[in-house]
Amino acid sequence: MHTLVHSPSATTNMLDRVLSSRRVTSHLDASEMDASADDSKTKKQNLSLLASNYLSRLSHFCICPTACLIICLLLAVILITSLALHSRSFVCISDPGSRAGFFGLEGLESDFGSLGVPWSNGFVVKMRIGNGVFLVLLWNLSSNWLAVKLQHGRSKHGKTVQWTSKDLIKGLEEFVPIYETRPIKNNMYGMGFDHSFGLWFIARWLKPDLMIESGAFKGHSTWVLRQAMPDTPIISLSPRHPEKYLKKGPAYVDGNCTYFAGKDFVDFGSIDWKSVMKKHGISDLSRVLIFFDDHQNELKRYSYYLSSVLYLVKQALNAGFRHLVFEDNYDTGTGDHYSLRQICDQFYIRGGGHSCFRDSDEARIRSKRKLFWEKAVAIDELCGPIEAWWGVGGWMRDDFNHSNKPISYAEHFQNSRFIESILDVYWELPPVAGPSLTHQTRYDPARATSPIVEDGRYGLFQRLGLSRLDRSVFNGYTQMVYLEISEQES
Numbered sequence: 001m002h003t004l005v006h007s008p009s010a011t012t013n014m015l016d017r018v019l020s021s022r023r024v025t026s027h028l029d030a031s032e033m034d035a036s037a038d039d040s041k042t043k044k045q046n047l048s049l050l051a052s053n054y055l056s057r058l059s060h061f062c063i064c065p066t067a068c069l070i071i072c073l074l075l076a077v078i079l080i081t082s083l084a085l086h087s088r089s090f091v092c093i094s095d096p097g098s099r100a101g102f103f104g105l106e107g108l109e110s111d112f113g114s115l116g117v118p119w120s121n122g123f124v125v126k127m128r129i130g131n132g133v134f135l136v137l138l139w140n141l142s143s144n145w146l147a148v149k150l151q152h153g154r155s156k157h158g159k160t161v162q163w164t165s166k167d168l169i170k171g172l173e174e175f176v177p178i179y180e181t182r183p184i185k186n187n188m189y190g191m192g193f194d195h196s197f198g199l200w201f202i203a204r205w206l207k208p209d210l211m212i213e214s215g216a217f218k219g220h221s222t223w224v225l226r227q228a229m230p231d232t233p234i235i236s237l238s239p240r241h242p243e244k245y246l247k248k249g250p251a252y253v254d255g256n257c258t259y260f261a262g263k264d265f266v267d268f269g270s271i272d273w274k275s276v277m278k279k280h281g282i283s284d285l286s287r288v289l290i291f292f293d294d295h296q297n298e299l300k301r302y303s304y305y306l307s308s309v310l311y312l313v314k315q316a317l318n319a320g321f322r323h324l325v326f327e328d329n330y331d332t333g334t335g336d337h338y339s340l341r342q343i344c345d346q347f348y349i350r351g352g353g354h355s356c357f358r359d360s361d362e363a364r365i366r367s368k369r370k371l372f373w374e375k376a377v378a379i380d381e382l383c384g385p386i387e388a389w390w391g392v393g394g395w396m397r398d399d400f401n402h403s404n405k406p407i408s409y410a411e412h413f414q415n416s417r418f419i420e421s422i423l424d425v426y427w428e429l430p431p432v433a434g435p436s437l438t439h440q441t442r443y444d445p446a447r448a449t450s451p452i453v454e455d456g457r458y459g460l461f462q463r464l465g466l467s468r469l470d471r472s473v474f475n476g477y478t479q480m481v482y483l484e485i486s487e488q489e490s
Contacts, residue, residue: 024269028460161427161482163205168452169464171201173221176465178227183222185248192476193291193469195327196224198429199291202482203228208234210282210290214268215293216261216311218413219246219252221327225253232279233258237294239265268294269315286487287319293327309340310415313483317422320483329428331447332389335376338396338407341479343415344426345390356383365446373444425484431477437461438474448479 041219046176079206104117175197184190191199203225211225212235219242225234234257241262245251260266309326316324330339332354347353354449355362356379363379370376381393388394388409396407419426432438434455435445445451453461461467 123316127316161425163201165204165452168201168430169460170466171204171468172197172452175200178181180465180468183223183252184218187220188402189219190217190220190476191224191327193473194429194477195480196220196433197432198480199325199327200224200228203289206289206323208232208323209284209287209292210277210280211289213237213291213293215327216242216259217293218242218250219254221291221293222254222257223252226256231256233281235276236261237266237268237271268292268312273319273321284398286322288321290316290321290324291327293324309338310344310418313340313419313422313485317485317488320488322487324483324485326481326483327478329481331375331377331444331479333382333392334375335392335397335478337398338391339418340426340481340483341428342391343412343419346413346416354382354389356387356389369444369446372441374442376444376447421487422488423483424486426484427482429480429482432474433461433466437466439471440474440477442475443477448477 003064114397127403132228178200179193182196199221207229210233211229213221214237216222216236216238222234222236222242225232234254236254236259238259238261241253241259242251243253244262277285277288279282292309295314315326326340328335328339329339329341330337332342332345335342345352345354357363358379358381366376366378366382370378383389384393384395386394390409390412391397391407394406395404397404410430430449431443431445431451433453434451434457435441436455438455438456453464453466458467
């Protein structure tokens with residue numbers, strides 16, 4: 001038996017050699033530095049030397065580096081092929097297009113906009129290998145690691161909204177003159193132009209037989225729904241009746257609307273929808289559109305770890321409704337409730353998930369974005385204790401930020417899997433126009449999909465009549481989302 005003896009001096013020398021190899025050489029003169037820099041740009045690396053260096057690195061954590069390299073190459077081919085074929089099979093994406101950088105945007109655009117995890121350093125691929133079983137491969141190019149795991153869930157292949165960007169532009173041309181006639185000109189704390197257009201467009205496109213809104217405030221959303229569908233009945237749920245606001249200023253009360261408001265208020269989950277649908281002659285619940293602008297969360301109605309958004313989705317699912325719109329869909333690290341966008345912000349979604357490392361690219365970019373946008377979130381604001389970035393610093397906010405509960409990453413992940421399992425479509429309304437046109441300074445465009453009217457297209461912006469609107473109406477964008485729930489098996 002041989003005994004290995006390490007002397008303190010040998011250990012110190014070895015540590016010094018390692019540290020010195022990682023230090024920046026500070027004693028080179030200018031000519032040496034220039035020569036070194038020029039040589040690094042022009043010198044062609046010997047392929048055999050590169051291969052041997054890479055194999056030597058692999059040998060530190062792989063018994064047979066050659067076999068590991070072959071396996072990695074095969075997996076890389078599978079990953080790239082699968083990325084091309086399956087990267088759009090997720091539900092929690094909003095189908096963005098690519099756009100050029102603006103105000104310092106860096107990196108490629110993801111499903112969460114141009115800013116997210118610098119996902120060009122790695123990617124995630126999910127491949128279906130059986131009935132409801134998926135192989136998930138997570139590859140990090142910079143750190144040279146690969147994770148493989150099995151995941152159970154439902155696959156959504158190619159299901160998306162029917163409308164196109166041309167349809168949205170055509171809708172804007174029609175909606176701007178309508179919006180200018182709105183009875184509530186100053187809808188502070190309510191919907192601005194972007195979401196008003198989104199709600200009008202979706203209702204107009206789907207042409208439902210019944211429209212339900214939860215949260216009416218002064219009645220602006222009721223008015224928007226009425227402009228979209230002049231003869232369709234509306235059901236409005238609101239703790240306070242909109243007519244109460246008439247005493248203080250403009251409000252809207254609809255003559256063809258059934259109000260569960262004020263003393264007659266009933267929560268969405270407490271209504272006997274079967275009876276209500278029968279009363280309105282509705283037999284096909286896929287012909288009903290529901291609009292939620294409801295931050296309320298009465299604790300007695302929910303289990304401890306169930307947010308109001310999840311509660312409403314589950315209640316709609318149980319009642320059989322299929323078309324939902326959520327007005328406030330706050331980004332991760334912001335807002336007063338745990339939103340669907342926060343739920344969908346996961347590592348397996350392109351651009352989803354976050355790093356709390358203070359020296360990361362994401363931290364640097366976020367710090368820069370704070371100089372331009374009020375709602376941009378710095379890395380210290382994004383991350384809570386133990387590097388919890390999901391929700392708002394690891395917390396699930398609710399009830400106008402009056403009811404906050406910690407949530408583990410495991411629970412956050414399971415919430416996403418539930419949403420994925422029941423949805424056919426998740427579509428975020430794009431901003432109406434780019435910030436150089438609207439002059440909005442609140443939401444960070446790097447965390448949003450490409451606008452309908454992109455920056456630089458002032459002629460179109462003006463032709464659509466958007467230049468006539470006060471710039472303040474463009475400051476309320478919070479990623480309004482349309483959901484189509486899968487048809488449930490009976």
